[in-house]
């Protein structure tokens with residue numbers, strides 16, 4: 001239990017005796033009498049004082065002056081609770097600062113978890129030992145600028161987003177032209193291209209935003225899932241910027257980014273169901289609040305974007321085939337009968353059977369010497385995909401009883417899918433949002449937007465942060 005020492009003033013001496021290295025007898029009373037800014041919170045464990053935090057509440061800022069937990073009560077979360085309480089008390093302040101011994105790594109780590117960043121070293125501050133000044137900027141009345149970095153596949157992108165909703169500037173350098181000749185992304189070529197482009201993209205982004213690194217509050221980076229070599233380029237850039245300019249580093253799941261591309265159109269409303277459809281993912285996700293993801297189901301084999309790209313290959317369409325199939329589907333009609341994949345009551349998907357059905361159909365017709373009507377096949381394929389996505393999405397909306405539906409990922413640019421989801425939403429009287437077409441495929445604006453909410457959720461990383469080629473969304 002946390003109690004203000006002012007309320008149990010008769011126990012001041014007890015606190016002084018418990019922490020003789022910190023206090024001399026009478027010093028707390030003296031402090032409380034002469035320093036109106038000074039406050040003490042003590043932690044009582046079965047009425048015993050086992051820890052305390054002393055902070056100064058100085059108009060628009062706070063300072064943690066002293067903070068300690070008895071050795072035998074450490075590692076029980078007591079320090080966390082005390083620190084959390086001070087954080088709660090400080091929400092309307094501009095900043096909160098503290099000093100810690102440079103060699104006290106455990107404490108430094110704890111403060112970093114709470115969003116404090118290293119500001120300055122104070123030489124010989126603690127009787128010959130160096131002190132570290134740390135600061136946490138607080139949210140109240142302050143705009144938060146997040147620099148987002150995305151490099152998980154074949155787009156090198158930087159973006160600056162204000163308060164998670166307002167895009168200031170975004171630069172995307174796409175490698176599509178490089179990979180086109182190979183019919184897909186070649187990982188080694190992708191990471192080399194990222195290395196070549198990344199510094200230009202950073203400079204262009206800051207220039208476009210008319211901001212400098214001083215204006216940036218934190219750096220959010222997509223650290224997975226994706227191509228490992230590609231992810232590492234973005235990660236190294238993020239870590240270098242954070243180290244050089246002393247900014248907090250926020251790890252963002254690539255799919256969380258795709259989901260938050262919607263937040264740049266309209267603030268997310270909860271609870272919601274999100275249909276995630278990209279080159280690497282097909283998932284139904286439920287969210288009841290910001291940055292909280294529950295995966296309802298996903299593909300058992302190919303992702304829907306992958307299926308578009310492979311079907312495109314047999315139709316002789318260049319990579320990435322999704323946008324071109326979408327165009328062809330607008331011209332053709334639904335004349336080919338294709339199987340509805342995994343047409344059951346689960347939230348799971350399967351697209352490899354559909355892909356094989358299209359490939360077999362093309363080969364069989366070729367063998368018979370019949371010409372394929374590519375536009376009609378594109379329409380038949382796309383409508384089959386839309387049917388199954390719609391069926392499972394409606395199932396999730398009904399089961400979860402939500403009033404908000406959103407789309408995410410590269411395939412959410414598909415006109416047939418957008419149209420059907422809109423119709424479903426109108427029929428059911430629910431809200432529907434999808435990302436702007438330019439932010440359906442990979443970009444850093446979505447990473448910066450998600451990064452803001454990841455930050456509010458307390459997510460931080462240190463310089464050991466690594467890329468992960470596969471990674472659960474949580």
Ligand code: KG4
Nearest residue numbers: 278279280305320322410411413414441442
């Ligand atoms: O989200 P994204 O950029 O990359 C991943 O995270 O996977 O998605 C790329 C995928 C590609 O498979 C591409 O063919 C597909 O999105 N795509 C589309 C459309 N635009 C892009 N698929 C269908 N219709 C579209 N209009």
Ligand code: ZN
Nearest residue numbers: 278410441442
């Ligand atoms: Zn993506």
